[in-house]
Every structure is written in structure tokens, then in C-alpha cells.
Amino acid sequence: MHFELTEEHLMIQKAARDFAQTELKPGVIERDDHQKFPAEQIRKMGELGFLGMMVDPKYGGGGMDTISYVLAMEEISKVDASASVVMSVNNSLVCWGLEAFCSEAQKQKYLVPLAKGEIIGAFCLSEPEAGSDATSQHTTAIDQGDHYLLNGTKNWITNGSSASVYLVMAQTDVAKGHKGINAFIVEKGMPGFTIGPKENKMGIRGSDTHSLMFADVKVPKENRIGEDGFGFKFAMKTLTGGRIGIAAQALGIASGAYELALQYSNERKAFGKTISQHQAIQFKLADMATNIEASRLLCLKAAWLKDQKQDYGLASSMAKLFASQTAMEVTTEAVQIHGGYGYVKEFHVERLMRDAKITQIYEGTSEVQRIVISREIIGK
DSSP, X not given: OOOOOOHHHHHHHHHHHHHIIIIISTTHXXXXXXXXXXXXXXXXXXHTTTTSTXXXXXXXXXXXXXXXXXXXXXXXXXXXXXXXXXXXXXXXXXXXXXXXXXXXXXXXXXXXXXXXXXXXXXXXXXXTTBSSOTTOOOOEEEEOSSEEEEEEEEXXXXXXXTOSEEEEEEESOGGGGGGGEEEEEEEXXXXXXXXXXXXXXXXXXXXXXXXXXEEEEEEEGGGEESSTTOHHHHHHHHHHHHHHHHHHHHXXXXXXXHHHHHHXXXXXXXXXXXXXXXXXXXXXXXXXXXXXXXXXXXXXXXXXXXXXXXXXXXXXXXXXXXXXXXXXXXXXXXXXXXXXXXXXXXXXXXXXXXXXXXXXXXXXXXXXXXXXXXHHHHTO
């Protein structure tokens, strides 16, 4: 068992760290304030290969392993979680799902530009009445022979207005329940497809989160992913990998807040010495560092299992559950260590605290992760 990164891993980690510090950090507070999508920064991330890291080079991707992806996600998330969620969705959900389950024609048409970062994608599962209960799909796709007629609403969709390609889950046969769900590739601009207003969120305010409305949208038959009824399995398999990305995002939010708190504690003086010399602060930092290291190991273990083509479902749920919990705890303590300064927007920690919460909610809430974990360990 080797607890060391390869030269390539270290190089990718450094490239992501440098990009985060030079391209994302300037303006990140302003983008959060104005809910501004980081369009220019995302374009540069695409050019550098951060949006299709794990895709086979023959489809325009980087051909990297999942460990590389986790390392890059952590570094980007230390600075700007709004940018890292775009990266996570495009890599883990959209590109991975297309590469794993789509036909060659679909890959050439959609995966190649997505992996190159020329366009970005969105993953559309959640609905007003189907959040954690993903089988309760009310969006329908009725078979019309050469096409499907898509009707319904999706909400909480990351990249909602910025994406060009949308992977949409819809019910094609209500009688079959979850076995009657299909996944479709929908393009922006298809007649009847409209995008709702941007959600005014607590955190990850730079990311584009929207509701999507479909009214008699004609989706060609060739845009269905996999066999008839494969949609729910497609969504679940894809989300299992997506959890590694969100766990890495949570890890980055936590480690970013910890690094700021550590730095501040060595600068701020109280009672005649730096606050890092006070045991109350030392113990906070010790707990933060320990939980971050545990989160990192869980993330890397899940990534390693995925790279080894072993079952990683349990590991990815554990990583997401623990890393998201760590993100909330660490960011809260980072604000506490900063005192009054931690509560104002000129300092980054209050934003990281707001960003942390969503990691316990999206791509499977912490409660859903506990369901997955308990089923695995009990053997059901």
C-alpha cells in the first residue's frame, strides 16, 4: 500500500492550485455578491482540460484517472466552489455518463465537444416532487415512433442556462415504475424547451441553478441513451461516481477554510501573543486538520477503487457523507477563529461556510448516503 502520489498527480495538483489562485481568486467575492457565472474562467478551465479530465483522449479528453480528478477538484474548490461544481457536473455526470453508456454516434456528436470544454452539459433528474425520491418522475416522454414527446419540469439544475447539452430523465411507461424511465440527450434551443429564472441561493451563488420546462419537446429516437427503460439505472450509476466529485468539492471547501484559519491564527494577536499560541485555537485547528485528512483519504480510496474497476458505491457514499459533514464543521470553526472578521465578506471564510451546506444536499443528501451505506453493510 503506497500513500504517495505520482509525478503526474503532483503536476495536475499544482496546475489546479495555480489556476485557482491566479484565475479564480481575483473576483470570486464579487461573483458571489452578484451571482455572476464564471463564464470566462470556465472557458479557460475547458482549454486547460479540466472539464473532460477522465475522458478517453480519442474523444478529446485528458485520459486521466479519478485520483487526478479528486486532486484537481480539491484545489479548485478551495477557492471557488461555484466553478468546481461546473467542473464536477461536466466530468462526473455528463461526460462519464455519455462515455460509459452512449452509442459511438452519440459520443462523436456530444461527448467530444463536452470533453474538450467547447460546451458544457447539465444533468436533469430532480423535479419539484422528485428530489431524494428519484423514482417519482413526473416528466414524461411519450413514444411517437421516430421521436419522443417530452413534457414536464426539472429543478435545481446546475448549469441550467449555461449548458448546451442536457441529460434528461423522463418516464416513458408509468406502469413499469422506475423500469419505465429513460434518459435523453436534449439540446438547448429545441422548440418547447424553456429555462426558468436563476435561483437566488445561499451558497455556490456563481453557479447557474435553474428550473427547466419542457412543453411538447420533440426528442429524436437516436437521442435516447441505452436500451428502453435504462434511464433510472443510468442515473443511479452516474450519480455513484458523481459523489466522488462532490466529496472532493466538500474536501476542498474544508481545506480551503482550514488554510485561511491557520494563516490568520498565526497573524492575529490577542492577550499579547498570536491566537495560534492559545490552546483553545490549537485544539480547533487539530480537529480540523484530522477530519480533513480523514476526508481526503476517503475520497482517494473511493477514487482508487473506481480506477481499479472495483465496486466503489459504498466508498463514494462514505466519502460524500463524511467530507460534507467535515466541510460544514470546518468552515463554521474557521469563521469562529476569524472572529468578527470571519463574518464579513471581505474575508473568504463566510462564503466557504455558505458554500459548504449544499454538499450535504445535492447528488444525494446525507440521509440518502446513510441509506446507501446501511444497505451495503447490512447486506440488503
